[in-house]
Amino acid sequence: MINYNVDENGFYGKFGGAYIPEMLYPNVEELRQNYLKIMAEPEFQEELQTLLKDYVGRPTPLYFAKRLSEKYNTNIYLKREDLNHTGAHKINNTVGQVLMAKRLGKKRIIAETGAGQHGVATATVCALMGLECIVYMGEVDIQRQAPNVARMKMLGATVVPATSGSKTLKDATNEAIRDWINNPEDTYYIIGSVVGPHPYPDMVARFQSVISEEIKVQLKEKTGSENPDYVVACVGGGSNAAGAFYHYLDTPEVKLVAVEAAGLGVGSGESAATSVLGREGIIHGSRTLLMQTDDGQVTEPYSISAGLDYPGVGPLHAHLHQSGRAIFESITDDEALQAVLELTRLEGIIPALESAHALAALGRIGAKPDEVIVVNLSGRGDKDLTTYLDRFELHGK
Amino acid sequence: MENRIKTLFEQKPQGLLSVYFTAGYPNLEDTVPIILELEKNGVDLIEVGMPFSDPLADGPTIQQSSEIALRNGMTIPKLFEQLKDIRQYTQIPLVLMGYLNPVMQYGVERFCQKAKEIGIDGIILPDLPLSDYVREYKALFEQNNLSKIFLITPQTPEQRIREIDSHTNGFVYMVSSASVTGSTNGKAVVNTGYFERVGQMGLRNPGMIGFGIHNRDTFSQACNHARGAIIGSAFIKALAQEGSLEQNIQTFIQRIKQEV
Numbered sequence: 001m002i003n004y005n006v007d008e009n010g011f012y013g014k015f016g017g018a019y020i021p022e023m024l025y026p027n028v029e030e031l032r033q034n035y036l037k038i039m040a041e042p043e044f045q046e047e048l049q050t051l052l053k054d055y056v057g058r059p060t061p062l063y064f065a066k067r068l069s070e071k072y073n074t075n076i077y078l079k080r081e082d083l084n085h086t087g088a089h090k091i092n093n094t095v096g097q098v099l100m101a102k103r104l105g106k107k108r109i110i111a112e113t114g115a116g117q118h119g120v121a122t123a124t125v126c127a128l129m130g131l132e133c134i135v136y137m138g139e140v141d142i143q144r145q146a147p148n149v150a151r152m153k154m155l156g157a158t159v160v161p162a163t164s165g166s167k168t169l170k171d172a173t174n175e176a177i178r179d180w181i182n183n184p185e186d187t188y189y190i191i192g193s194v195v196g197p198h199p200y201p202d203m204v205a206r207f208q209s210v211i212s213e214e215i216k217v218q219l220k221e222k223t224g225s226e227n228p229d230y231v232v233a234c235v236g237g238g239s240n241a242a243g244a245f246y247h248y249l250d251t252p253e254v255k256l257v258a259v260e261a262a263g264l265g266v267g268s269g270e271s272a273a274t275s276v277l278g279r280e281g282i283i284h285g286s287r288t289l290l291m292q293t294d295d296g297q298v299t300e301p302y303s304i305s306a307g308l309d310y311p312g313v314g315p316l317h318a319h320l321h322q323s324g325r326a327i328f329e330s331i332t333d334d335e336a337l338q339a340v341l342e343l344t345r346l347e348g349i350i351p352a353l354e355s356a357h358a359l360a361a362l363g364r365i366g367a368k369p370d371e372v373i374v375v376n377l378s379g380r381g382d383k384d385l386t387t388y389l390d391r392f393e394l395h396g397k
Numbered sequence: 398m399e400n401r402i403k404t405l406f407e408q409k410p411q412g413l414l415s416v417y418f419t420a421g422y423p424n425l426e427d428t429v430p431i432i433l434e435l436e437k438n439g440v441d442l443i444e445v446g447m448p449f450s451d452p453l454a455d456g457p458t459i460q461q462s463s464e465i466a467l468r469n470g471m472t473i474p475k476l477f478e479q480l481k482d483i484r485q486y487t488q489i490p491l492v493l494m495g496y497l498n499p500v501m502q503y504g505v506e507r508f509c510q511k512a513k514e515i516g517i518d519g520i521i522l523p524d525l526p527l528s529d530y531v532r533e534y535k536a537l538f539e540q541n542n543l544s545k546i547f548l549i550t551p552q553t554p555e556q557r558i559r560e561i562d563s564h565t566n567g568f569v570y571m572v573s574s575a576s577v578t579g580s581t582n583g584k585a586v587v588n589t590g591y592f593e594r595v596g597q598m599g600l601r602n603p604g605m606i607g608f609g610i611h612n613r614d615t616f617s618q619a620c621n622h623a624r625g626a627i628i629g630s631a632f633i634k635a636l637a638q639e640g641s642l643e644q645n646i647q648t649f650i651q652r653i654k655q656e657v
């Protein structure tokens with residue numbers, strides 16, 4: 001049987017590892033040696049579980065979407081990560097990592113963000129814990145996700161624009177890593193997805209795994225079986241997908257569908273569909289699938305969705321792709337926007353642009369009337385309202 | 398043939414000046430002229446940077462020079478083409494420095510063979526982990542007579558410094574302070590405690606101090622604590638000055654070397 005868990009060297013199959021400059025070695029090594037031990041401590045777990053319940057608002061509902069199900073002639077359940085405090089799954093991870101940072105005695109927190117959801121979730125837990133917070137965000141993303149920038153500022157975080165390269169998530173991550181190099185003693189880097197050097201992909205997946213842990217219990221209550229036929233999630237770096245897939249990885253009857261952003265189309269040159277366009281390479285300390293030129297220069301990706309606008313995927317997803325364990329789909333900007341409107345008008349739920357990519361894949365799956373699909377609704381669309389009003393020409397109506 | 402880095406450290410006891418520049422900057426075809434001019438001005442060792450789109454350990458100066466170099470069309474094959482006859486003109490030790498991904502895409506084995514063919518003496522790949530190097534590539538580098546040079550920082554534990562020293566040859570690259578390249582915040586050369594600690598460890602390899610060395614003062618201070626020092630960002634800034642390449646290089650190097 002194929003192993004989908006990380007091995008002792010930090011690899012998923014041939015993907016993963018820790019390809020970092022020596023300057024980062026002491027911090028990453030400290031984390032590697034301690035993360036599992038700390039996560040296993042009863043006091044840590046108690047603090048984490050209490051926060052997840054009373055502060056984040058977990059468990060999030062598993063909602064049977066009746067009208068959406070009728071439309072696709074199957075049974076669709078939505079895992080409502082959009083109902084978490086701060087509006088996305090990202091806070092599951094930041095609550096866990098901020099507790100980790102405190103255990104390691106760190107005083108200053110840094111993070112990268114694309115859509116701003118991870119930045120907000122980090123700024124939130126830093127406010128909660130009274131820690132200094134610096135968030136790196138691409139200049140392009142600062143423009144297109146303005147409400148989240150405002151929230152971070154309100155929460156007391158410093159938002160630093162990343163002005164290099166495509167000025168999006170990749171570049172924000174570069175800047176966060178450089179900050180960590182410059183501040184090796186007191187700083188903890190809360191990475192926002194299952195990316196980066198080992199042990200981050202594994203640690204973030206573990207913190208997000210609460211999603212599938214809950215789905216199993218909730219689905220069993222509702223359908224009598226804890227296993228759906230499909231679990232569908234969007235993939236930027238892949239943290240909400242990792243969380244939704246986690247407890248199903250070794251259950252092959254459950255088909256896993258990972259949905260990437262095709263941007264203007266996979267062949268258009270303006271895309272972020274890494275599984276289609278990427279080759280094995282190294283980005284942000286991890287060996288994974290990477291969009292790059294023949295010469296190994298990282299290609300600038302494109303998606304309307306800031307959270308999916310990333311030229312790599314987490315090493316777990318590269319492994320799921322290569323082993324065939326997950327089905328990969330890619331959804332264009334227009335298809336995602338259609339899905340936004342569809343969910344909004346059928347169910348009264350305005351999804352985030354990222355999550356809409358997962359919803360748009362419903363039409364591709366071809367599920368039968370008696371089958372069950374769980375879609376991970378990773379976040380809500382408040383941050384995207386300006387884009388929606390523009391695209392749907394709703395201004396002034 | 399003896400590795401030129403080894404010979405250099407055998408012949409020159411102290412005050413070694415190593416200069417880093419990004420290949421393809423300011424102009425695509427400047428690589429060989431810059432090397433020859435540096436040698437003419439008495440530089441001891443040259444690190445030729447292979448530009449990468451996402452240089453994680455570099456500050457703004459090297460980021461920008463890399464971006465321009467890539468836009469100018471610099472690639473690893475292009476660099477090898479430019480350097481193919483370099484040993485007809487100079488015997489100065491040459492080190493190639495870059496990030497792992499472009500080298501991996503070129504093929505590490507092919508890269509090492511080609512480097513040897515040209516007469517390259519050392520390689521620095523900051524994001525190639527020591528463990529991977531030892532497991533997968535060490536034999537390959539050694540077969541091709543290439544020094545694999547590793548970085549250490551003020552935070553590197555003694556045990557790991559010893560491990561790095563045991564697997565490397567050429568020199569140990571002592572990163573002056575916790576920072577990306579090009580920082581001139583002054584932390585660089587006041588790190589006397591760290592330099593002395595490493596100095597007293599009795600390593601097999603000589604040490605060179607780099608990162609943040611940017612003028613005569615910082616260079617000479619670094620030379621008091623190691624066999625020499627490495628200048629990168631400050632040199633790249635000098636190349637951007639008005640005036641000819643030759644003139645800019647001469648002015649900069651002469652200023653660094655004065656009275657050392």
Ligand SMILES: Cc1ncc(COP(=O)(O)O)c(C=O)c1O
Pocket residue numbers: 088089114115116117118192193194234235236237238239240241306307308352354355378379380
């Ligand atoms: C709502 C939402 N979903 C998904 C993502 C993509 O991240 P990941 O692939 O790590 O879940 C983001 C990232 O910002 C997000 O905000």
